[in-house]
Every structure is written in structure tokens, then in C-alpha cells.
Amino acid sequence: MHILVLNVGSSSLKFQLIATDETSIAQAADRRLARGHFERIGGEAIVALSAAGGPTTKTAVQLRDHAAAVEYLIAWLTSGESGAPISRVADIEAVGHRVVHGGERFTQSVRVDDKVWGAIEDLIDLAPLHNPHNLRGIAAARAVLGAGVPQVAVFDTAFHHTLPEIAYLYAIPYQFYRRYGVRRYGFHGTSHRYIAWRYRQLTGTTRDATKIITLHLGNGASACAIVGGNSADTSMGFTPLEGLVMGTRSGDLDPAIIDFIGEKEGMAPREVDAMLNKQSGLLGVSGLTADMRELLAEESEHADRRARLAIELFAYRVKKYLGAYLAGMNGADAIIFAGGIGENSPDVRSRICKDMDWLGMRLDEGKNAGLAGGEGRFDADGSRVALWVIPTDEELLIARDTWRVVTGHDLRS
Numbered sequence: 001m002h003i004l005v006l007n008v009g010s011s012s013l014k015f016q017l018i019a020t021d022e023t024s025i026a027q028a029a030d031r032r033l034a035r036g037h038f039e040r041i042g043g044e045a046i047v048a049l050s051a052a053g054g055p056t057t058k059t060a061v062q063l064r065d066h067a068a069a070v071e072y073l074i075a076w077l078t079s080g081e082s083g084a085p086i087s088r089v090a091d092i093e094a095v096g097h098r099v100v101h102g103g104e105r106f107t108q109s110v111r112v113d114d115k116v117w118g119a120i121e122d123l124i125d126l127a128p129l130h131n132p133h134n135l136r137g138i139a140a141a142r143a144v145l146g147a148g149v150p151q152v153a154v155f156d157t158a159f160h161h162t163l164p165e166i167a168y169l170y171a172i173p174y175q176f177y178r179r180y181g182v183r184r185y186g187f188h189g190t191s192h193r194y195i196a197w198r199y200r201q202l203t204g205t206t207r208d209a210t211k212i213i214t215l216h217l218g219n220g221a222s223a224c225a226i227v228g229g230n231s232a233d234t235s236m237g238f239t240p241l242e243g244l245v246m247g248t249r250s251g252d253l254d255p256a257i258i259d260f261i262g263e264k265e266g267m268a269p270r271e272v273d274a275m276l277n278k279q280s281g282l283l284g285v286s287g288l289t290a291d292m293r294e295l296l297a298e299e300s301e302h303a304d305r306r307a308r309l310a311i312e313l314f315a316y317r318v319k320k321y322l323g324a325y326l327a328g329m330n331g332a333d334a335i336i337f338a339g340g341i342g343e344n345s346p347d348v349r350s351r352i353c354k355d356m357d358w359l360g361m362r363l364d365e366g367k368n369a370g371l372a373g374g375e376g377r378f379d380a381d382g383s384r385v386a387l388w389v390i391p392t393d394e395e396l397l398i399a400r401d402t403w404r405v406v407t408g409h410d411l412r413s
């Protein structure tokens with residue numbers, strides 16, 4: 001089945017065309033037929049397109065909205081010049097959409113009908129920066145492909161629906177949970193779920209026996225404690241702001257700081273919130289950049305003190321979460337690194353894992369250094385916990401979930 005995977009942001013759209021046909025996920029033979037992204041939709045958009053394994057072509061195109069972008073994309077996919085083996089719009093059999101917030105309502109992926117659409121709309125209150133754009137993507141795909149083509153929503157929050165109350169409740173008056181749904185939802189769920197599935201596949205572990213910590217360390221970053229195959233705790237909270245230090249997000253902080261800075265700087269709470277989301281984290285501490293690779297270069301080439309501080313703060317926060325989760329889940333069999341930083345930076349992995357020998361964690365520097373971009377294990381002999389790098393692949397999981405929803409197969413894996 002040819003599935004178009006869409007991830008729509010305010011002025012962006014990322015896509016992959018994936019063929020997935022197998023009836024068993026364990027034997028799945030998935031083929032990437034095309035991928036690309038659109039930036040600055042709404043004006044002169046930058047469009048980067050590439051067919052399976054081929055070079056990326058970049059062009060500037062006037063695209064007034066997301067519907068125009070989807071139209072352009074479908075025209076390219078079916079044109080023959082894309083190299084994708086589809087020639088008609090009808091060859092796209094389903095569309096899988098990344099939807100950020102599923103609230104408590106959506107615990108798994110679902111086909112979008114009017115009721116589901118309304119429910120995603122109701123959740124805009126909880127995710128005003130994301131859900132409206134995700135809906136725009138669904139509307140655009142429906143308009144271009146027709147109502148007969150199934151649209152499936154795959155939620156970032158869904159994997160975390162198994163969090164126990166003690167992990168998802170905040171210790172504030174209970175009525176705020178009841179009245180407004182103020183609780184930890186967690187995000188990056190599709191990524192954590194993919195990594196856990198791939199770990200099981202690589203190690204032959206059963207779902208029920210899966211006891212691991214997954215670290216998605218990219219521009220956004222989060223940790224997830226997975227017990228019995230289920231999310232038992234995760235570091236992002238009511239919004240993606242909580243938890244680890246990120247590219248531009250602060251992660252954990254004392255909420256009293258919001259009012260204090262607001263008073264001192266004459267900023268409204270909304271402005272402080274924007275500062276915590278967009279000007280903090282690696283960028284805020286270093287005063288240079290949100291990009292980990294650039295910070296590592298600054299540190300090694302110019303011994304920049306604040307670049308180093310930002311990297312160390314980032315690593316220390318991850319360490320603290322590992323400690324907390326290892327305590328909360330009574331140990332883990334493996335810790336798995338993913339995301340742009342987790343997959344590509346042996347240096348950051350090493351800083352996170354060093355001096356954790358009291359916990360029984362020992363890394364093999366040679367194996368660690370050899371793992372940049374690939375999949376593999378880097379713990380030293382005798383380590384009580386296995387250390388892995390497993391590149392994440394949210395698009396693939398979205399494609400498979402879409403296939404399973406459309407064909408009526410079990411979604412639990």
C-alpha cells in the first residue's frame with residue numbers, strides 16, 4: 001500500500017511516500033519512495049524533493065497555503081520525474097498525519113472522520129501552536145485526494161496514555177486536572193514507540209519484557225521510561241517545554257521564575273513563556289546557537305566557556321533523568337539514544353554516560369566513537385545496562401499505523 005506521510009507545521013510541510021505491504025510488522029518490507037519538505041508556505045516557498053535514494057532538488061515556488069503545497073506535491077509525485085512508481089493520484093491509497101495532541105481522548109492512531117476531526121479541534125486549547133496546522137494538513141490532503149482516501153491521525157501523545165497517575169499528575173489542586181485537563185501528556189511518543197519496537201526486534205525481547213529508557217535528543221528532547229512495553233514516565237509534560245534542556249527550550253525550572261522575570265522585565269506571562277520556549281536552552285545558556293554541533297565546534301576550536309557550559313548543562317540534565325527513571329522503574333535493561341544529537345554525537349553520549357559506574361553503567365569509548373549515524377551497541381563488557389544507538393523513524397511508524405488502521409490490523413506493538 002502506498003502511504004503518504006505528512007507532518008505539517010505553521011508554514012512547513014514534511015512528507016515521505018512509503019510503501020508498506022506486509023501483514024506482520026516483524027517481516028515488514030518497507031520502501032521509501034520519495035521524501036522532502038516545504039518551508040515558508042504562504043509566500044515564496046522553498047521546496048526540497050528527492051526520490052528514493054536520489055539527489056535532492058531545491059526550488060522556490062509561490063505557494064499560497066498548505067492545500068497548494070499538497071497539490072504541488074501530488075503533481076510532482078505522479079509526474080514521472082519524481083521517480084516514484086506511482087502515476088495517478090489514485091495510487092496514493094492512504095495518508096498518515098502526525099498530529100501533536102491527542103489529549104486523553106486518543107490512545108492510538110485513528111481514521112479521521114467528522115467526529116475525530118471535531119475532537120482534534122477541541123484539543124486546540126491544549127496545543128494551540130500545533131493542532132490547527134495538523135488539521136490544515138488533513139483538510140489539504142482530503143481536498144486534493146478526495147474523501148475516499150483514508151486520512152489517519154497518529155498522535156505524539158498517544159504512546160504515553162499508559163502513564164500511571166503518579167507520573168502524570170502535577171501536585172497542584174486536583175480540580176485543575178478535572179476542570180482543564182492540566183496533567184503530563186508527554187510528546188515524541190511516536191519516536192519513543194518506534195525505538196522500543198526496533199530494540200525488541202534487534203534483541204528478540206518480548207513486548208512485556210521491555211524495560212528500557214529511550215532518549216530522543218534532537219532540537220526537542222525527551223526521555224521515556226518504558227516498562228512492560230508501555231510508557232511509564234516521560235520528561236515532557238503538559239506541553240513540550242518541561243524536562244530536558246533543548247535547543248531553545250529551558251526544560252525544567254522553578255515556576256516562580258516566570259513571575260519574577262515578568263516583573264523585572266515588564267513582560268506578560270505569555271512573553272515569558274515564549275522566551276522559555278524560543279530563547280532558552282542551549283541557545284539561552286551559550287548566547288550563541290541552539291545547534292549542538294556548532295556548540296561542540298565552538299568549544300573545541302575556541303574553548304568558548306559558555307558553549308561548554310550549555311553542553312555540560314544539557315548532559316547533566318539527561319544524567320539526572322536517567323537516575324530518576326532508573327530509581328522509579330527499579331533498573332533498566334538498556335538505555336537507548338536517538339535524535340540528531342543522540343544518534344550523531346559520541347561526545348555528548350560519552351558526557352552523559354561518564355561517572356555512572358555506581359549504577360553499573362560502563363561505556364566502551366571505541367564502540368561509542370564508531371557509532372555516528374548508525375545503529376549499534378556501545379556498552380563495555382560487564383556493564384549492567386546495555387547502551388544502544390537506534391536512529392528514530394517516526395515516518396515509518398506513521399506509515400505502518402496508517403496501514404494497520406486502514407486494514408483493520410492490531411495497533412498494539
Ligand code: ADP
Binds near residue numbers: 290296345
Ligand atoms: P529535530 O528535533 O528538529 O528533528 P534533529 O533530531 O535533527 O532535530 O536534531 C538536531 C540537533 O542534532 C541539532 O542540535 C544538531 O546540531 C544535532 N546534531 C546533528 N548532527 C550532529 C553531530 N554530528 N554532532 C553533534 N550534534 C549533531
